[in-house]
Amino acid sequence: MPVNPRLERLADNPFSKLRELFDGVQPRSNEPVLPWAVGEPQHAPPPMLAQILAEKAEFWNRYPPPAGTPEYRAACAGWLTRRYRLPAGMVDPDRNVMIVNGTKEALFLCPQMAVPQEKAGRVPTVLLPNPYYNVYNAGAIFAGAEPVYLDCTKETGFLPDLDAIPAETLERCALFYLCNPANPQGAIADLDYLKKAIKLARAYDFVLLADECYSEVYQRREPPGALQACAELGGSLDHVLVFHSLSKRSNAAGLRCGFVAGDPHLIERFSHLRSYAGAAVPVPIQEAAVALWNDEAHVDANRVLYRRKFDIAQNYLEGKFGFYRPEGGFFLWLDVEDGEKAALTLWRDAGIRTLPGAYTARANPGSANPGQRFIRVALVHDDATIEAGMKRLLRALT
């Protein structure tokens, strides 16, 4: 039966590779298994979430407005304006914001909207950080683009080196995924970096897609956002889209709710595509999400909990495995020399699931896979579990 051959090229799901690695291997100890490979928040969502869903149950019979209720879009615009200290009116809820059912699917769909058949007479490129969230790569491949993997190493500050991208690649570029803070390394792009990326997008006429879903989980300084950089550049949102989610900010990964904001022409086209290809978000969910975007107390409390987890990790890992406290996000990115070997050892000898860094990245011709030496550890469980897990990790790896 004929199938889309591009489907065959989607073969980089890190969790499928992890299942293969652990196939037939059982942990030796009978200690409880620690699922530290998946970046799933474990803190409880704020109680208002369930309460509002129950209060608004009457709306389950309604077809939701595909671009979001006016109240939802206003809450998102208000949050962006407060969080990034944007000039009033810079983000118009009607022209610059659309709802999405979590950001994953929208990240996949965005290149289906933004990639033309050809650019500069050739196959368009989509730029992504390497390591990368695998949905970026899938979205690029399905749109018929050539994915270009920009190595993010310690030497590049774990962000793509904007100066190293060849002009020919930029000329063909249709879309650039920038993950800020970066998953997995937790690096934060500063405002100068963001301004430079926006200028490149405008000069070479491509979409800068800033995936800011970890923006609210940070250690010391608030990560700046791409819209803040737009404000500093004069206020135009041209060529820029930011993606935000309640999954990590509000521990509501199951709610499937986020938004995309930015360039009004892109929002219009993306809404058009989503009106065919995207699931609308139910009204009770939108009602609860309005309250979540309007509340910062639960987000502040969440950050305190994450900082404590990094305190515990630091106590055990300081000076080992290239430990550093990531500026943002909730992952440890540990240099264990051979990430696959270490992940297997941790699973077999300590019952801890971690993700080999190589599974989130790929080797460019002539270079090593930038994730090869690393494991990614999701620091999402309670303090006592992390404490016990750190002891098990050290026992197994040293």
Ligand SMILES: Cc1ncc(COP(=O)(O)O)c(C=O)c1O
């Ligand atoms: C970098 C990155 N972007 C986007 C997402 C998608 O999040 P959601 O679909 O829950 O909004 C994730 C999820 O883990 C992620 O790690």
